[in-house]
Amino acid sequence: MSFSRPASFSFIGSTRPMGPGDFIWLAALGCASRGPTTADAVCACIDHVAAGQWAPSAQLVCDCLDEMARARHLSYAHDGRYGLFSSTTQGFGILRMMLSLPIERPTTPLGQVGLRLKLAFLDLAQPEDRLQHLQDLIVAHREELARRPAPCESCQSPGCFGRMWGEHHTQSLRRDLELLERMRAMPQTQLTTRREGCSQDGLHINCILN
Amino acid sequence: MSFSRPASFSFIGSTRPMGPGDFIWLAALGCASRGPTTADAVCACIDHVAAGQWAPSAQLVCDCLDEMARARHLSYAHDGRYGLFSSTTQGFGILRMMLSLPIERPTTPLGQVGLRLKLAFLDLAQPEDRLQHLQDLIVAHREELARRPAPCESCQSPGCFGRMWGEHHTQSLRRDLELLERMRAMPQTQLTTRREGCSQDGLHINCILN
Numbered sequence: 036m037s038f039s040r041p042a043s044f045s046f047i048g049s050t051r052p053m054g055p056g057d058f059i060w061l062a063a064l065g066c067a068s069r070g071p072t073t074a075d076a077v078c079a080c081i082d083h084v085a086a087g088q089w090a091p092s093a094q095l096v097c098d099c100l101d102e103m104a105r106a107r108h109l110s111y112a113h114d115g116r117y118g119l120f121s122s123t124t125q126g127f128g129i130l131r132m133m134l135s136l137p138i139e140r141p142t143t144p145l146g147q148v149g150l151r152l153k154l155a156f157l158d159l160a161q162p163e164d165r166l167q168h169l170q171d172l173i174v175a176h177r178e179e180l181a182r183r184p185a186p187c188e189s190c191q192s193p194g195c196f197g198r199m200w201g202e203h204h205t206q207s208l209r210r211d212l213e214l215l216e217r218m219r220a221m222p223q224t225q226l227t228t229r230r231e232g233c234s235q236d237g238l239h240i241n242c243i244l245n
Numbered sequence: 246m247s248f249s250r251p252a253s254f255s256f257i258g259s260t261r262p263m264g265p266g267d268f269i270w271l272a273a274l275g276c277a278s279r280g281p282t283t284a285d286a287v288c289a290c291i292d293h294v295a296a297g298q299w300a301p302s303a304q305l306v307c308d309c310l311d312e313m314a315r316a317r318h319l320s321y322a323h324d325g326r327y328g329l330f331s332s333t334t335q336g337f338g339i340l341r342m343m344l345s346l347p348i349e350r351p352t353t354p355l356g357q358v359g360l361r362l363k364l365a366f367l368d369l370a371q372p373e374d375r376l377q378h379l380q381d382l383i384v385a386h387r388e389e390l391a392r393r394p395a396p397c398e399s400c401q402s403p404g405c406f407g408r409m410w411g412e413h414h415t416q417s418l419r420r421d422l423e424l425l426e427r428m429r430a431m432p433q434t435q436l437t438t439r440r441e442g443c444s445q446d447g448l449h450i451n452c453i454l455n
Contacts, residue, residue, distance in 0.1 A: 066402050080402050083394065086414065087352050143297050144354035155407030184293065192276050192290050193365030196428055200364045203424050204296065207417050214413050218406055 053136045053149040059091055059099040064130040065156030067109055067122040074100055074118075084155045089148045134160050134168055141175050142208070154218075162223045169219040176212040180205070263346045263359040269301055269309040274340040275366030277319055277332040284310055284328075294365045299358045344370050344378055351385050352418070364428075372433045379429040386422040390415070 053061075062081045066072040078096050081089075100120070103109045108126035112119040122130070134153060139146035150172065157165055183205050193201065263271075272291045276282040288306050291299075310330070313319045318336035322329040332340070344366065348359035360382065367375055393415050403411065 069402055069404075084403055084407060084411075086411075087350055088354060140297055151407065151410060154410045155403030157406045158404035192279055193294055193361075194279075194368035196367045197294060197361065197365030199424065199428065200361060201294075201296075203420070207420070210413070210417070214409065218409065 051136070052139045053133075053145075053153075055089065055091065055145070056099070057133055057136060058085075058089070058148055058152055059096055060103065060129070061133040061152050061156065063096070063100055063103060064108065064122055064126050064133065065152075065159060067120055068127060068130055068156070068159050071112060071119045071121045073120075080155070081152075084151045085148045086151070088144050088151075130156070131160060131164065135164065137171060138175065140179060141172070141211070142179055146175075165223075166219060169215060173212065173215045173219065176208065176215060180208055180212065183208075261346070262349045263343075263355075263363075265299065265301065265355070266309070267343055267346060268295075268299070268358055268362055269306055270313065270339070271343040271362050271366060273306070273310055273313060274318065274332055274336050274343065275362075275369060277330055278337060278340055278366070278369050281322060281329045281331045283330075290365070291362075294361045295358045296361070298354050298361075340366070341370060341374065345374065347381060348385065350389055351382070351421070352389055356385075375433075376429060379425055383422065383425045383429065386418065386425060390418055390422065393418070 058081070059077075062084070063077045066077050066080050074093070074097055077100070078091075078093055081091065081096070100109065103126070104111055104120065106125075107123055108129050109120045110123050110126075112121070134156065136149075138149035138153065141147065141150050153168065153172070157168060160168060268291070269287075272294070273287045276287050276290050284303070284307055287310070288303055291301065291306070310319065313336070314321055314330065316335075317333055318339050319330045320333050320336075322331070344363060346359075348363065349356035351357060351360050363378065363382070367378060370378060
């Protein structure tokens with residue numbers, strides 16, 4: 036009887052949608068892939084990107100960081116405090132896998148968080164993977180739009196204001212889809228280095244640490 | 246020692262935000278205020294208005310309906326099946342109170358559901374209350390916009406796509422605010438009868454029963 040394990044394994048994709056545990060891993064590996072970072076910065080990044088839709092406790096984030104460090108996805112700087120960590124080669128591989136996980140319906144609360152975190156770190160994916168992930172998000176949005184109910188004359192509720200808001204919400208979803216299509220059409224050369232992100236096209240850069 | 250209760254009490258307002266229990270009461274009283282309705286129609290209305298953000302079980306909806314009927318907020322038709330119910334005078338009063346409850350931050354999942362349900366039945370409020378409720382929603386959206394982080398040049402994460410999506414999301418929030426301001430400016434005469442809702446201004450009417 037042998038307890039030996041295979042020396043390596045290759046990830047062949049997953050169809051399960053992203054869940055809250057994945058969100059923390061994605062944020063931590065994404066932040067660490069841009070350069071040395073801290074637990075505080077990972078929490079601030081999640082708060083900024085999720086924009087109030089979801090907020091894990093600091094303890095849960097630290098537990099995940101600990102698990103990632105023990106699995107050698109993250110490497111702590113030996114500065115005596117163990118506060119600063121970076122991604123490892125293994126960590127980059129896990130990040131690529133995380134970016135490929137499908138999201139739930141993009142209009143659900145967890146779907147929105149997954150979508151935003153995926154976009155926050157999509158510049159770190161390989162160009163061909165990036166296009167595929169954008170295509171997957173576009174398909175999810177088209178399916179969501181197809182689910183919107185057709186207009187009908189015989190409905191009592193919701194009333195006037197509810198129907199205005201519902202129509203407005205469908206238009207917002209169409210604008211989301213259009214933005215994803217514009218992202219897919221962006222020339223790959225517009226994307227800049229891993230550390231800096233891009234600032235052209237009048238895009239604003241938000242500082243998550245303030 | 247007396248166990249007697251006061252013969253009546255008056256509601257003097259509440260500052261607690263709307264929660265999931267209130268959502269079912271608001272939807273049931275709102276649907277029943279438009280005319281005789283059923284538990285199925287209330288469930289369909291919640292599914293339609295919440296658009297996937299929140300979905301109570303049918304059993305929970307039925308338990309709430311039962312509670313409302315016992316408190317005489319709803320009145321069942323005596324057709325032998327007890328399937329069809331309407332609102333009572335007491336029920337109209339409770340609906341007005343429900344419409345006055347503040348919502349959580351409008352970008353949170355429960356805040357969105359509360360906002361949509363409130364708008365779905367806002368045409369049933371008294372004109373002066375309606376303007377006040379719209380004003381409250383406008384203030385909540387302005388506060389949310391004020392919370393958005395200021396642009397900053399020194400931020401590493403989120404990357405290019407995340408910043409595009411964040412800016413897009415802020416614009417969506419501005420459009421939500423503009424729509425609420427347009428609703429507040431609508432002449433009260435544009436609102437039609439309780440049963441029919443309004444269909445002018447090119448608004449689409451969605452049938453929740455299909």
